[in-house]
Amino acid sequence: MMKVALIGLGSVGKGVAGVISRKDLGITITGIADSKSGCVDPDGLDIANLLLNKSRNGCCGDRQVTAADVIKKADYDALIEVTPTNALSGEPAIGYIKTALLRKKHVVTSNKGPIALAYKELHTLAQKNGVALRYEATVAGAVPIMHTLEYGLAGNEILALYGVLNGTCNYILTRMADEGLTYEQALMEAREMGYAEADPTYDVQGIDAAIKLVILADALRLADDEGCTIRLIAEAIPRKHILRVSPRILEKNHPLVVDGTLNALTLETDLAKEITLIGKGAGSTETASAIIGDLLFIRDRYARRT
Amino acid sequence: MMKVALIGLGSVGKGVAGVISRKDLGITITGIADSKSGCVDPDGLDIANLLLNKSRNGCCGDRQVTAADVIKKADYDALIEVTPTNALSGEPAIGYIKTALLRKKHVVTSNKGPIALAYKELHTLAQKNGVALRYEATVAGAVPIMHTLEYGLAGNEILALYGVLNGTCNYILTRMADEGLTYEQALMEAREMGYAEADPTYDVQGIDAAIKLVILADALRLADDEGCTIRLIAEAIPRKHILRVSPRILEKNHPLVVDGTLNALTLETDLAKEITLIGKGAGSTETASAIIGDLLFIRDRYARRT
Numbered sequence: 001m002m003k004v005a006l007i008g009l010g011s012v013g014k015g016v017a018g019v020i021s022r023k024d025l026g027i028t029i030t031g032i033a034d035s036k037s038g039c040v041d042p043d044g045l046d047i048a049n050l051l052l053n054k055s056r057n058g059c060c061g062d063r064q065v066t067a068a069d070v071i072k073k074a075d076y077d078a079l080i081e082v083t084p085t086n087a088l089s090g091e092p093a094i095g096y097i098k099t100a101l102l103r104k105k106h107v108v109t110s111n112k113g114p115i116a117l118a119y120k121e122l123h124t125l126a127q128k129n130g131v132a133l134r135y136e137a138t139v140a141g142a143v144p145i146m147h148t149l150e151y152g153l154a155g156n157e158i159l160a161l162y163g164v165l166n167g168t169c170n171y172i173l174t175r176m177a178d179e180g181l182t183y184e185q186a187l188m189e190a191r192e193m194g195y196a197e198a199d200p201t202y203d204v205q206g207i208d209a210a211i212k213l214v215i216l217a218d219a220l221r222l223a224d225d226e227g228c229t230i231r232l233i234a235e236a237i238p239r240k241h242i243l244r245v246s247p248r249i250l251e252k253n254h255p256l257v258v259d260g261t262l263n264a265l266t267l268e269t270d271l272a273k274e275i276t277l278i279g280k281g282a283g284s285t286e287t288a289s290a291i292i293g294d295l296l297f298i299r300d301r302y303a304r305r306t
Numbered sequence: 307m308m309k310v311a312l313i314g315l316g317s318v319g320k321g322v323a324g325v326i327s328r329k330d331l332g333i334t335i336t337g338i339a340d341s342k343s344g345c346v347d348p349d350g351l352d353i354a355n356l357l358l359n360k361s362r363n364g365c366c367g368d369r370q371v372t373a374a375d376v377i378k379k380a381d382y383d384a385l386i387e388v389t390p391t392n393a394l395s396g397e398p399a400i401g402y403i404k405t406a407l408l409r410k411k412h413v414v415t416s417n418k419g420p421i422a423l424a425y426k427e428l429h430t431l432a433q434k435n436g437v438a439l440r441y442e443a444t445v446a447g448a449v450p451i452m453h454t455l456e457y458g459l460a461g462n463e464i465l466a467l468y469g470v471l472n473g474t475c476n477y478i479l480t481r482m483a484d485e486g487l488t489y490e491q492a493l494m495e496a497r498e499m500g501y502a503e504a505d506p507t508y509d510v511q512g513i514d515a516a517i518k519l520v521i522l523a524d525a526l527r528l529a530d531d532e533g534c535t536i537r538l539i540a541e542a543i544p545r546k547h548i549l550r551v552s553p554r555i556l557e558k559n560h561p562l563v564v565d566g567t568l569n570a571l572t573l574e575t576d577l578a579k580e581i582t583l584i585g586k587g588a589g590s591t592e593t594a595s596a597i598i599g600d601l602l603f604i605r606d607r608y609a610r611r612t
Contacts, residue, residue: 255584271448274586278583296457
């Protein structure tokens with residue numbers, strides 16, 4: 001049995017807890033914490049009961065116990081860190097992850113902050129301690145891009161990478177084009193559907209994308225007349241040191257013209273040539289899929305060493 | 307340095323040899339054989355020279371040395387088995403693979419015969435001997451479907467899987483629909499481009515697909531009028547025990563309507579929902595990409611055990 005500590009009980013955390021308790025994956029949760037409380041049990045916690053507590057009282061456990069306590073003291077093999085992203089400081093997640101790595105615990109995260117801001121330091125720390133740091137869920141939700149880059153296309157040089165990586169933005173664009181909604185209407189709808197954060201000002205990339213969308217409102221109608229449409233395309237060309245996110249006019253049958261909250265990514269490589277992956281970029285269970293995949297990968301990989 | 311023996315020097319074998327000699331992957335070829343000759347060198351063979359020999363004399367090495375000799379006697383960590391598929395008996399590839407597994411050597415193959423006909427036996431033999439048997443290249447060429455199923459989507463139940471998996475057939479359909487070619491013209495073109503075997507009677511699935519295509523010729527024009535097109539769709543629905551390959555009418559903007567020799571596959575899962583992968587289904591370098599991916603995976607995985 002693999003023991004895990006789960007930090008964060010928002011949409012992603014609930015998804016992960018639900019999957020672990022529903023499926024017979026050989027994983028047990030021995031520590032859990034939300035922003036207000038925590039609890040530990042080396043024999044495994046009763047997840048269904050904790051989730052019920054959370055929905056009734058707004059907290060899952062004991063208000064005397066913090067996330068930091070759980071990370072420092074619980075008995076676990078891997079930490080699942082799924083607290084909200086802080087894109088400016090990366091905290092408190094960076095501190096949480098460091099603590100676990102120093103305890104020689106594997107870490108799986110869906111949190112973009114620590115990976116974007118402190119990847120090198122965290123990766124080095126994981127290596128020094130002989131454990132894994134995995135973050136499939138940070139990019140494109142359920143789509144296994146990291147696995148594909150790391151293993152499926154091992155030996156390939158990545159010449160370019162471009163795609164639709166912001167599901168919220170893509171949902172808004174789709175609704176504007178298909179239903180003729182204004183940007184404000186589409187954004188409100190996205191919020192109601194739970195695709196956009198209640199406070200998007202906190203999501204730096206969201207603001208960026210949103211500004212572009214406002215500018216795009218007219219261009220979208222124009223593109224439609226030409227049998228084209230507009231997508232916000234993220235692009236990386238390593239050899240040319242190009243990294244950019246920009247709106248592009250694409251023909252409607254282009255593989256990257258995906259609808260709604262879908263994400264799509266094309267990898268251009270020297271051997272495999274073009275590989276395109278399409279799937280759900282967000283969602284509680286979908287993101288849990290990426291986290292569970294990372295956990296099972298760690299178990300399979302590291303069990304063989306012993 | 308990882309030592310490999312390469313058996314088969316057709317299109318795929320040449321692709322693999324080329325990539326290993328061009329790229330600094332830490333892989334060295336210590337044994338090689340084609341259908342007429344073989345040679346071994348525990349310090350690593352001069353691949354450029356062997357490929358030159360092959361193109362000049364039609365054989366790569368010593369005519370006294372057979373593929374079986376190389377597999378039995380060479381000093382290697384992994385066997386790369388890329389001989390032509392025999393869909394009826396699976397031989398001589400099954401015998402080659404067994405010999406290597408019994409010697410506790412990992413095996414990587416692009417050969418559909420042994421995997422389709424003797425997977426269970428070979429898998430058990432590999433497990434008993436503590437080595438890996440990997441076959442990413444047998445399905446959809448460069449598209450890392452096996453990795454995605456095994457690791458990227460670990461923890462997911464596969465509810466259904468459907469896609470375009472025969473690149474030759476898809477090329478013929480595309481040419482018939484786009485250029486109004488007859489089936490015979492399109493097949494001849496596919497042969498000229500090297501996409502169809504010179505003798506397609508040997509490829510059981512090819513015959514099946516071809517017969518269906520002839521029947522489809524008129525339906526294709528009919529579908530076109532409706533804004534649709536036809537694709538040969540392979541489909542598996544595990545829970546219903548459904549396994550079938552059949553022509554389907556799809557809207558032209560359906561994600562599985564890919565052109566030319568592309569393959570496309572949609573996985574329907576319980577957690578990640580729908581994941582679609584698109585890429586080159588055939589080609590020398592593209593198939594080599596899948597084989598190299600498997601080799602590097604084995605090296606990474608098994609090096610950690612020692």
